[in-house]
Each structure stands twice: as structure tokens, then as C-alpha cells.
Amino acid sequence: MIVGAIVVDTERCKGCELCTQACPFGIISMSEDVNSKGYHYAYLADPYACTGCENCALVCPDTVITVYRMKVEEPSKAKN
Amino acid sequence: MAKVKHHNIPLDQIIKPENIVFKRTKLFTDNVLSYCPGCGHGVAHRLILEVLEEMGIADKTIGIAPVGCSVLAYEFMDIDMQEAAHGRAPALATGIKRTNPDKFVFAYQGDGDLAAIGTAETIHTANRGENITVIFINNGIYGMTGGQMAPTTIYGMKTSTTPYGRDPKQMGHPLKITEIVAQLPGTCYVTRQAVHTPALVRKAKKAIRKAFEYQKQNKGLSFVEIVSNCNSGWKMTPVQAVKWLEENMLPYYPLGDLKDIGLD
Numbered sequence: 001m002i003v004g005a006i007v008v009d010t011e012r013c014k015g016c017e018l019c020t021q022a023c024p025f026g027i028i029s030m031s032e033d034v035n036s037k038g039y040h041y042a043y044l045a046d047p048y049a050c051t052g053c054e055n056c057a058l059v060c061p062d063t064v065i066t067v068y069r070m071k072v073e074e075p076s077k078a079k080n
Numbered sequence: 081m082a083k084v085k086h087h088n089i090p091l092d093q094i095i096k097p098e099n100i101v102f103k104r105t106k107l108f109t110d111n112v113l114s115y116c117p118g119c120g121h122g123v124a125h126r127l128i129l130e131v132l133e134e135m136g137i138a139d140k141t142i143g144i145a146p147v148g149c150s151v152l153a154y155e156f157m158d159i160d161m162q163e164a165a166h167g168r169a170p171a172l173a174t175g176i177k178r179t180n181p182d183k184f185v186f187a188y189q190g191d192g193d194l195a196a197i198g199t200a201e202t203i204h205t206a207n208r209g210e211n212i213t214v215i216f217i218n219n220g221i222y223g224m225t226g227g228q229m230a231p232t233t234i235y236g237m238k239t240s241t242t243p244y245g246r247d248p249k250q251m252g253h254p255l256k257i258t259e260i261v262a263q264l265p266g267t268c269y270v271t272r273q274a275v276h277t278p279a280l281v282r283k284a285k286k287a288i289r290k291a292f293e294y295q296k297q298n299k300g301l302s303f304v305e306i307v308s309n310c311n312s313g314w315k316m317t318p319v320q321a322v323k324w325l326e327e328n329m330l331p332y333y334p335l336g337d338l339k340d341i342g343l344d
Contacts (some may be wrong), residue, residue: 003087003089004094004111005094007095012112014116015117016118016319017118017319018276018319022277024081024082025081026081027084039188042251046084047091048086048087052341054101057102058102059123059277059281061119061121062113062115062136063105063138064104064109067102068095068096068100070096
């Protein structure tokens with residue numbers, strides 16, 4: 001099973017929301033808070049569902065998203 | 081929407097340097113891009129820099145910045161760059177390439193720069209078959225000066241100088257300069273791409289890579305158009321602008337290769 005995570009550089013994020021549209025699971029949301037420039041920044045709303053597919057990072061115009069991905073053994077297979 | 085599947089792996093186990101699969105390329109400077117939120121210029125910059133990094137040619141590449149929103153491109157790309165007068169990027173690129181034939185030279189231009197004031201330079205540089213790469217960002221509007229009509233503005237599109245939409249009887253027709261360039265014998269690779277979805281970003285990167293591969297083999301001028309959005313000029317949110325681009329720009333500017341003479 002592939003698991004992933006994203007880290008958003010919140011100070012550089014301009015809140016364009018393109019990543020929220022690109023995410024195949026729709027798990028990226030915009031924060032209630034604003035950064036020092038007044039933009040609502042993107043954050044991973046459901047962090048335990050990310051697969052690290054990179055889609056959000058690919059469309060991000062300001063390259064504020066770093067993507068992490070690793071392979072772990074399926075819990076069901078590990079038991080067998 | 082794909083089905084969400086949860087896991088219970090602690091995030092600090094995933095967020096480790098060895099698990100990085102995507103990060104900001106080192107060829108970007110630390111400056112924050114001066115573009116509006118959601119602007120396609122940022123992705124286009126990144127794709128060029130990633131290609132240069134992957135090909136290992138960043139230290140022997142000279143870029144030409146245009147006039148327009150991307151006038152400050154040299155502030156963001158950590159490579160050698162030169163600023164050209166409005167529309168004259170291909171002419172400057174010609175001079176640089178002819179005096180430094182071992183360098184990779186690319187001109188980065190918007191539609192107001194390349195398809196309006198610089199039409200003559202664009203066509204003649206392509207026709208001379210100069211060994212350079214031209215990256216053309218087409219958002220159908222003059223973005224920096226306040227969203228006026230450009231030659232590439234599509235039929236019916238509202239801009240600050242065409243508030244009732246572009247009427248071809250009065251304002252003429254949208255200029256498909258990429259199609260014109262593709263007809264010229266001096267060009268080796270002419271393609272039209274877009275960068276608003278992940279799949280298209282991947283394709284556009286491959287196209288830019290190919291354009292530089294052509295330059296490596298001295299095949300002639302390689303030309304990559306990127307159909308992009310200008311949400312500020314179009315008076316839309318970035319998400320609306322991307323949808324509008326897909327529904328209105330792409331039917332007039334269809335994506336794909338217009339010319340590809342083949343690499344060795």
C-alpha cells in the first residue's frame with residue numbers, strides 16, 4: 001500500500017485553490033487562517049488519506065507543495 | 081472523485097527526506113513569484129527549470145525574458161538570463177546563440193510580446209531556422225497592462241478594451257501564430273500544450289524536454305505554445321478561469337503537436 005503526505009509552504013501559498021481541484025480524493029482544503037500576505041493557504045484536511053500522487057504539486061503555480069510518498073505493507077497481508 | 085482509503089501510519093514516518101517525491105527545484109531563486117494567484121506562468125517556469133535540471137544543462141543555458149507579466153523571469157530562474165526589448169526576444173536569442181553556439185538559448189514570451197509587437201521577429205527567427213527554443217505563453221490577453229485585447233483574444237471574449245466581446249467585423253480575428261510558425265521550414269518542432277491539469281502538466285514537460293533535445297541536435301527552431309489562464313485579466317477566480325480556458329480557449333487553440341520532424 002502506498003501512503004503519502006504533503007507539506008505546504010504556507011507563507012508562499014497564494015490561495016488559488018487549484019490544488020483542491022487537482023486532488024483526486026478532494027482532501028485538500030483552504031485554511032480559515034490567513035498567512036502574512038492575507039491569503040487562505042492550502043492544507044491537507046484528511047492527512048491519513050493522501051497517497052502522494054503529486055497532482056496538487058504539479059498544478060501548483062508557486063511550487064509551495066512538497067510531496068512525500070512511501071510504500072508500506074498492507075496490514076492484512078502482514079498478518080498472513 | 082476517487083474513493084478515500086485511510087491508513088494509520090504516523091505522518092512523521094512519512095514526512096522524511098528520503099520519501100520526498102516532489103520538491104521545488106533548486107534552480108528557482110528564493111524570490112516569491114510576482115504572478116497573481118493561479119497564474120500559469122509559475123508552472124511554465126517550473127517545467128523549464130525542471131527540464132534544464134534533468135538534462136544537466138542549467139549552467140550552459142541562457143534564457144531571454146520578455147516584456148509583460150514575465151518581465152521579471154530572471155528574478156525567479158537561477159540561470160543566466162537577458163532581458164529583451166518588447167517582442168525582441170527571438171532577435172536577442174539569435175545573437176546570443178550565434179555568438180555562443182555551444183549554449184542552450186530559449187526565449188520565454190507571452191502573447192502580447194510574441195504575437196503582437198514581436199510578430200516580425202518571431203516569424204523571421206523561425207524562418208531563418210535559428211537553433212533556439214521559444215516558449216510561448218498564450219492567455220489571450222494583455223495581462224500586465226490591465227487586460228486589454230490581444231491579437232490572440234478569442235471571439236466573443238470580454239476584455240477591458242472589448243467590453244462586449246471581441247467582434248471579428250470590427251476587431252479582426254484571433255491570431256493562431258503557432259499554426260503560422262509550424263508552416264515555416266526553419267522550425268523542427270512546434271506544439272501546443274496547457275498546464276492547468278496534472279496530466280497536461282506532465283505532457284507539457286515532455287514537450288519542453290523535446291524542444292531542448294531538438295536544440296541539442298541543432299535541428300532548427302523549436303516552439304512550445306502553452307495555453308494559459310489570466311484570471312485577473314479575465315476577471316475570474318483561478319478555478320473559474322481554468323474551467324473557462326477548457327471550455328472556450330481549447331476549442332480555438334486545440335492541443336497537440338503541429339510539427340515534429342523527428343529526433344535522431
